[in-house]
Amino acid sequence: xxxxxxxxxLAAALLTVALAGCSDDGARWRDDGPSAPAASAPAGGPRPxxxxxxxxxxxxxxxxxxVRELKLTRDGDRALPVTIWYPATGSPGGDPRRGRPAARGxxxxxxxxxxxxxxxxxxxxxxxxxxxxxFVVAAPTFPGTSRGAARYDVLDVLNQPAxxxxxxxxxxxxDGRAGxxxxxxxxxxxxxxxxxxxxxxxxVGLFTVERDDRLDAGIVLAGSALGVGTAFAGTxxxxxxxxxxxxxxxSYSAGRAAYEAVPWPKAMLSLPDGDHGRALLRGDDRxxxxxxxxxxxxxxxxxxxxAAAKRRLPADAAxxxxxxxxxxx
Numbered sequence: 001x002x003x004x005x006x007x008x009x010l011a012a013a014l015l016t017v018a019l020a021g022c023s024d025d026g027a028r029w030r031d032d033g034p035s036a037p038a039a040s041a042p043a044g045g046p047r048p049x050x051x052x053x054x055x056x057x058x059x060x061x062x063x064x065x066x067v068r069e070l071k072l073t074r075d076g077d078r079a080l081p082v083t084i085w086y087p088a089t090g091s092p093g094g095d096p097r098r099g100r101p102a103a104r105g106x107x108x109x110x111x112x113x114x115x116x117x118x119x120x121x122x123x124x125x126x127x128x129x130x131x132x133x134x135f136v137v138a139a140p141t142f143p144g145t146s147r148g149a150a151r152y153d154v155l156d157v158l159n160q161p162a163x164x165x166x167x168x169x170x171x172x173x174x175d176g177r178a179g180x181x182x183x184x185x186x187x188x189x190x191x192x193x194x195x196x197x198x199x200x201x202x203x204v205g206l207f208t209v210e211r212d213d214r215l216d217a218g219i220v221l222a223g224s225a226l227g228v229g230t231a232f233a234g235t236x237x238x239x240x241x242x243x244x245x246x247x248x249x250x251s252y253s254a255g256r257a258a259y260e261a262v263p264w265p266k267a268m269l270s271l272p273d274g275d276h277g278r279a280l281l282r283g284d285d286r287x288x289x290x291x292x293x294x295x296x297x298x299x300x301x302x303x304x305x306x307a308a309a310k311r312r313l314p315a316d317a318a319x320x321x322x323x324x325x326x327x328x329x
Contacts, residue, residue, distance in 0.1 A: 058300035058309060059105070059134040063087035066100030066131075068181070070174075072140070074166045078159075080140045082167055083120040085131035086182065096128055102181055105134075108190035108303035109171060111164050112139040113199030115222075115277070116154065117147045123196065125283035129292045135299060136186060138171045140164065145198060158227055160202040161210035164193060168214065190303040194219035194295075196280055197250060204228050204258055207237060217302035219295055222247055222276050224254035230261035238265040238329060240298045242291055244274020259326075268326040269294050269317055287322045294325070301329075 066088035072080045087107055088100035110130055114120055120127070120139035127137045140163060143149060144156025168191065175186035193215050195203035200223015206212050208225070211233045218239045239262045243255035252270070259268045271279060271287055279287035293316040300309035310329060317325035 054305050055307060056305040058304040058306040059087075062092040062132040063103050063134060064090035064092050064094075064100060064132075065096040065128050066102065067096040067098055070138075070171070072167060072170050074163060078163070079143050080163055080167055082138050082140045082171065084139075084171070084182075085124075085127050085137040086185070087131055087134055087136070092132060096124070096131070102185045105185070106187040107134055107136045107185060108187045108192070108299070109168070110135045110137045110192045110194055110299065110303075111168050111171070112137055113160060113164060113193075113195030113202040114139065114142070114146065115195075115197030115199050116145050116157075117152075118196070118199075119147050122281055125288070126280055126292055126295075129296060130299065133296045133300065135303070136171075136182065138167060140167045154198075157198050157201055158205075160199075161205035161212075161228070164202060164206060165210065165212045168212065172214075187303075191215055192217040192219065192299060192303055194221070195223060196221040196277065197223060200224065200250070200255075201226050201228055204230075207232050207234070207239070217299070219298065220255070220258065221280055221291075222250050222255065223258070224250050225258040225261070226250075226254070230258060232261065232263055236264040238298075238302045240266070240295065241268040242271075242280075242295070243268065244271040244276065244279065246272075246274060247276045249276040265329045267298070267313070267329050269323050270326070271323045273322070286320065290317065290319055290323050293319075294323075 066086050068084050070082040070084060072082055074080055085096055087103040089103050090100060112127060119141055130137050142160055144153045172188045174180045174182045175188050177183055191214050193203045193206045200220040203218050203220050204225050205228035206215060207218055208231050209228050213234055215237055217237055220241045222243055241255055241259040243252050245252045274287060278285050279291045282288060297309040297313045297316055300306040314325055317323050
């Protein structure tokens with residue numbers, strides 16, 4: 001089991017950061033730039049584009065969505081309850097329902113990390129869209145940074161990459177657990193890490209200081225490399241960054257700096273009028289559909305090997321003139 005890292009690196013970075021007002025996810029920190037020098041990209045730019053998994057096809061029709069809770073504890077005292085959204089039997093549409101049987105098939109796994117003072121349920125609109133598209137989404141509630149945390153501590157963000165790896169191990173094990181509703185339903189060799197704000201920092205950390213070699217792709221939503229650096233390591237893992245250019249909590253330049261340091265196939269969806277979270281948290285926001293559809297297509301390509309999904313990405317990103325896409329996939 002991975003040991004918790006000391007918070008010294010993150011503390012040093014955060015000492016240079018001023019507190020900011022609340023964003024849509026309740027975050028109270030501000031990141032105006034990278035916490036460490038950006039790593040140089042390989043000569044000639046990112047490596048040639050290649051599908052990270054064998055060519056295949058993602059499900060063509062949406063699923064109904066089921067939801068369940070998994071109670072986990074790491075190191076004996078670090079509670080990590082996990083909310084899981086999954087493709088389920090029944091008619092698609094409507095709210096996720098508890099107790100629904102899982103749909104037939106094997107579905108890639110996506111782990112999601114919430115932002116400061118948030119909880120997984122705050123992102124239900126987006127995570128439910130991913131599950132309906134054919135992904136099992138597992139989102140832990142972090143003990144030190146979630147809303148209502150007994151011992152809230154922003155420095156605990158540095159412990160979260162190891163938390164996510166622990167959660168991933170336990171969730172993937174459900175595929176072989178007798179009697180579990182997800183037994184035989186998980187594509188355990190196709191996994192992505194995603195996260196918003198401080199959860200985006202957590203996600204970057206899973207590809208840098210706490211590289212988890214099981215991860216095939218990543219999505220960073222309004223995040224940066226604050227405290228975890230940009231020493232991306234391991235095998236190629238395509239990355240999608242999503243960031244509002246008017247983000248009042250994590251500056252667009254900070255997110256862009258982390259994106260530029262990625263040495264693998266990558267893309268960045270930029271929202272000129274986007275703030276820190278409205279397009280991610282509110283299904284009625286005009287930009288929400290653009291973010292949801294673009295992230296779904298990225299996951300379809302990176303985890304299912306669906307080349308048609310990759311070809312649809314630019315059109316999804318450009319719909320309505322609400323965003324631009326820097327596409328280096």
